Amino acid sequence: MTPYGSFTFFFIVAILLAPTIILGLQGKRFQTYNMFVTILALGLIFSSTLRGAIALILFTIWQVLLIKSYIAYRKKANGNSIFYLAVILSILPLALSKLMPYFSQVNLIGFLGISYLTFKGIQLIMETRDGLIKKDIPLSRLLYFILFFPTISSGPIDRYRRFEKNFQAEVTxxxxxxxxxxxxxxxxxxxxxxxxxxxxxxxxxxxxxxxxxxxxxxxxxxxxxxxxxxxxxxxxxxxxxxxxxxxxxxxxxxxxxNLPFISRNIKDFWNRWHMSLSFWFRDFVYMRFVFWIMKKKWIKNRNLVSNLGYILLFLLMGIWHGLEIQYILYGIYHALLMVIYNSFERFNKKHKWWPQNKFTHAVAIIITFHFVCFGFYIFSGQLFHKGV
Incomplete structure (x- = not known):
């Protein structure tokens, strides 16, 4: 059953969450029951495909073993090679699920929500390496975070420390x-x-x-x-x-x-559109790439490094949607928009060519809207396949 795809789904979820509501209104804890609800809801969502259910179980075991192993390793050592290996192994099921449809009619690895679950796994490994996650995570809580059913298929992508704060909070x-x-x-x-x-x-x-x-x-x-x-x-x-x-x-x-169609420029748009995904790519791809290049001192020009970071970020975002030409071009298109705007922003700081007032703000929104819509036109594939 597709999440939020029918009124039947909402009806079943309402029944499942009735005890949660009763407990909450009485000021009692309900997170243990919610873990049970998540298991039931996942059973409902994957009830129509045994293959998908098996793939989800195997994927979850794989991610949990990686995360638990890396947290244990990080307490004793801090080798970069193990960190890179853990990240690669965490990404591996997602990469295979994206490639398999091009070699087989049956995707044995892919299942609903594999991308967003992978992003959570990578996040946990990276934040453990950064020292933001210092303690071992109880198995039940780790599973609850990764498999939290309301957001399993298309996000939003939560961060573990924020999720943990809500989980631990005493709610009156x-x-x-x-x-x-x-x-x-x-x-x-x-x-x-x-x-x-x-x-x-x-x-x-x-x-x-x-x-x-x-x-x-x-x-x-x-x-x-x-x-x-x-x-x-x-x-x-x-x-x-x-x-x-x-x-x-x-x-x-x-x-x-956050009202993406009133964005005043392309940077502003990506701070408003699918924010949990764009912030994830910003924090775990763009920022790390820029920091790594600057630390190695391979390129000293900060603007060039920033532009290369944007190109990498949006190429990956395009490829993540799929290997079809429209998704790759969509990524390239937004990478070029970001590079062009980045250059314009630097130019305008020096020359004040584009003043800041209500009129220019309105014009900027209109211009951005048209560029964004053309990007979605590319994304739709209609540019290559005429006829609706």
Whole structure:
């Protein structure tokens, strides 16, 4: 069963979380019960595919062994080679699952949510190496963090230390009332975004573009903007569902969207769009690449290092979506936008060519919106496959 894909799913989740709500409203702890709910929910989600369930179990065992082994190793030593090996081994199942469809009709490794679970595993290894995670993590809590069902399929990607803080917190009845209220609001927002606005755009406009467009150019233009809006409302709606259910379970999963279509530049856009993913790539790819290059002193020009970091980041982000041409070009497109804007930003600091006022702010939002929509047009594959 697809998470948040049917009203039946919401009905079952409501029944499963009824004891959580009762306990929360009484000011009693409910995290142990929520662990049990996560197991039941995962059984429901993977009930239609035995292969996927087996892949999830084997993947989880693999990640837990890696994380536990590296935490134990880190207490005794701090070798870079072991750290790199742990990261590579953590990424390996995801890499194989992305490559396998090109060699076999059956993907024995891939399953729903493998990307986001992998990101959590890599994060734990890297933060252990950085000294941010110093203590051993109880097995039950580690499993709960990795497999937390509300966010399993498409995020948001939580950070362990933030998750742990929520898990350990003593929540009073009044505090839980606020969490419950915020969670229900988020779920209703998700219904508005995904099942009303997103559905209407897709069903009443995108599916009927032939009635609105009088030329091929108009058809592609209308598709570009409508697809961009549909993608936002569909994905933001899903994220709202995941965050809402998380809140009801006492976990404040991070926000994933912050009005991305009013971004004033491409950097601002990536600070607003799929934020948990973009921040993950920023912290664990971009920042580490820049720090590593500057530490080795291979390149002394900070601007060049920064631009190379953007190219690496967005190429990886594009490839992560898939090896199809549209995803790779989408990554290259955003890498170029970031490099160009980075250069423009430095130029403007010296020459003050673009003043900061309400008019230029509005113009910047309009310009950014068009560039972002063209990026989504590339991402959709419509540029290479005409016809909706």
């Amino acid at each position: 009845a009044d505090q839980y009332k606020l969490l419950l209220y915020q969670g229900i609001n988020k779920i209703f927002q998700g219904f508005l975004y995904k099942y009303i606005i997103g559905y209407s755009i897709n069903h009443f406009f995108i599916a009927k573009l032939r009635f609105y467009a009088h030329s091929q150019f108009e058809h592609q233009l209308y598709y570009m903007y409508s697809y961009s809006l549909y993608l936002f409302f569909d994905f933001a709606g899903y994220s709202a569902f995941a965050i809402g259910v998380s809140y009801i379970m006492g976990i404040k999963s991070p926000e994933n969207f």
